Amino acid sequence: MAGRLEGKRVILTDPGYYSGPGIIKVFEEEGAELFADDRDLTEPGAAEDLVASVGQVDVLIANHARPFAFTPAQEGTDDEMERLMNSIFYPMHRMIRAVLPQMLERRNGKIVVASSVNAIKGRADGVTLYSAARGAQIAYMRNLAHEVAPHINVNATAQTYVDNPTYFSEEYKKTEAFRRRLAEAPAQRLASMEECAKTILFLAGPESDFFYGQVIPFAGGWAV
């Protein structure tokens, strides 16, 4: 049987971060022609180069992530504020700017932002600057969805509790802070990257044809 992404040309950014490895596995199983590209998108022109090298892009998985240290707001430096915005939100806009013209011309395309639940619900752990970059993604995405509807579907996940090395290191998973945090989720467990990728698949494939601007939490019930 044909996969749900059969013949679809898909760009995945930051494939080594966040749920990237899970997305690669699930999307390849579903028949996608996947361009998982790890170039540094903070460089001027890098996004345009990537899109030019791929040619037709049917689906963009805007996966942008970087590790960070939990830091109280009053200790958040300008450098860290800018580093997170530069690596999480700015490259997303550049990639979208680069793929939109062809999608608008073909009147067809899907954009999925792999974002974080920190954009939509608060917690006390020193995540203000990181959350700001995620909040920028979500607000941008929601407005973009209206702007490019109805032929292009733009949606996002709001992830957490996904067992990925970027945000749930082996070290962190041994801490009391982690155990307390896990206890707050109805799921009481971490999900695998592959599980998370299946929600991204839903938003990347034909099942999302009627979805515009939606944020689907993938968070074990934490945001409810």
Add this chain to the structure above:
Amino acid sequence: MAGRLEGKRVILTDPGYYSGPGIIKVFEEEGAELFADDRDLTEPGAAEDLVASVGQVDVLIANHARPFAFTPAQEGTDDEMERLMNSIFYPMHRMIRAVLPQMLERRNGKIVVASSVNAIKGRADGVTLYSAARGAQIAYMRNLAHEVAPHINVNATAQTYVDNPTYFSEEYKKTEAFRRRLAEAPAQRLASMEECAKTILFLAGPESDFFYGQVIPFAGGWAV
């Protein structure tokens, strides 16, 4: 290839209403053993009888719907208020009460409430009493999800703009009111019942194992 609901015993209530026919089609394609039962669940004991007659229930699709006339709030009678609650929310609680003991005992089960976007976003068309019954569903669902986590997944759709005879009659689709309403949706079209059923499938199948208490709008971008 095995379907996503292979071997799952699924109850669908009010199968002739709302997206019921679409659910039947999609779920049977995915291998579900479907019990689409149209008995009147406003009768005492009817929900218990239905569950007893099915035996093991892996998935409950709580689909409850009735047509209604757009009516300004100041003209909403007690009879209509009670009719909508009696046909949309009360049977849902009775069905859930009837299936929960076996799901809790097996530590396994999925409940999907096919609800309406009117529960989460307002409009001026005379839908207050209908929306109240839908709001009751969603609030109940969200709390239930916490109560029966982590082994049972309880989630909901928030539907509108689905081409179904219950809420989008051929007559209504010819009106100016309908055309104006359609113009408000980024999608600019109605979805088919089958499209809607695929979102219900997502919440009924293994892809929702990490979902608890979530409301997924299926509304062509209207709620965003």
Add this chain to the structure above:
Amino acid sequence: MAGRLEGKRVILTDPGYYSGPGIIKVFEEEGAELFADDRDLTEPGAAEDLVASVGQVDVLIANHARPFAFTPAQEGTDDEMERLMNSIFYPMHRMIRAVLPQMLERRNGKIVVASSVNAIKGRADGVTLYSAARGAQIAYMRNLAHEVAPHINVNATAQTYVDNPTYFSEEYKKTEAFRRRLAEAPAQRLASMEECAKTILFLAGPESDFFYGQVIPFAGGWAV
């Protein structure tokens, strides 16, 4: 100085429940002509009688509440389901139906629903049927607000952690369950009924002239 409700004729229902006593105190300080009426609004005609006896109603505070016992969903009886809907949501519709004609005729009026955060966020404590009645209120309110705008402002609070005898009895406040629940709120304390009443005042007075259909959580940060 004139109070913020000077000369306003205000109906408050169920004045002995929920934040009723706090509302009476704060609203009288602000100059309201207050009709705090404790008649049983589940009786047919009672809402109409109350409104007729008051005459002009500038503001309706739809305060409807009853105690209930925490109960798992699978043990929720039909009687309890109906009792909560009959005492919390149905009287609200009847009161609104009774005051709307005069408000629409005068093109002026405010309706504030004193509702609960359980309508918008879930927890695992056996509150499904209670939350359903609160969810019915909120969904109804949101649609009504669109329907009767722009001359009438309809809004709601979503309360919890308010020190009132209806939902935070002295007995309950001694339990470990209560202590755990309090720990979940950023505020780390209960608010007084008077504090809560000041948010209701905001929605009842001139400061809410630009507010329609909004739900303002009064919940110590729990819903964020």
Add this chain to the structure above:
Amino acid sequence: MAGRLEGKRVILTDPGYYSGPGIIKVFEEEGAELFADDRDLTEPGAAEDLVASVGQVDVLIANHARPFAFTPAQEGTDDEMERLMNSIFYPMHRMIRAVLPQMLERRNGKIVVASSVNAIKGRADGVTLYSAARGAQIAYMRNLAHEVAPHINVNATAQTYVDNPTYFSEEYKKTEAFRRRLAEAPAQRLASMEECAKTILFLAGPESDFFYGQVIPFAGGWAV
């Protein structure tokens, strides 16, 4: 009678933009000792200098705004992306970082972010990059609120349809685009800056003692 901000030392940033003039008028009437400072907060050290020059800060009104041209996402330049982030979100973090140490030490303080409804609801008008900066504000604010509770209250407005020269120029108000946009709001009108300032006052004064991380739309019902 004493005003609601009597004796409170309040910083207002960007006082000439957005609802700044309305805030000045309303806050002075309520007895605030107001420091309305128009220095350029994109300069390194400017935020720290401002706070040092004021001394004790009881309330920070994080008002940050700049005009922008409606622009489709695919035409949004890096310069514009950075200009909006640099003028709307980055100065807010710098100001908050500068006032937090004294607020935490005194265990007392209020921070109100005057933000935009574009952070929480989408539209198709070419506002993606602007909305991103607003979304960054709101997500940061929500997490900060948890971090510094319970002694400091951090909240936000989500404004639109406020008659201010920054976003509703006389020219724009003559366009068909504006008329169509106004028709979407239940209020059917613009609010004055003073009206908006009264909601900011609510979050700045004693009535918000139980509020943490909340986003109060001031949007004429548009976001509901």
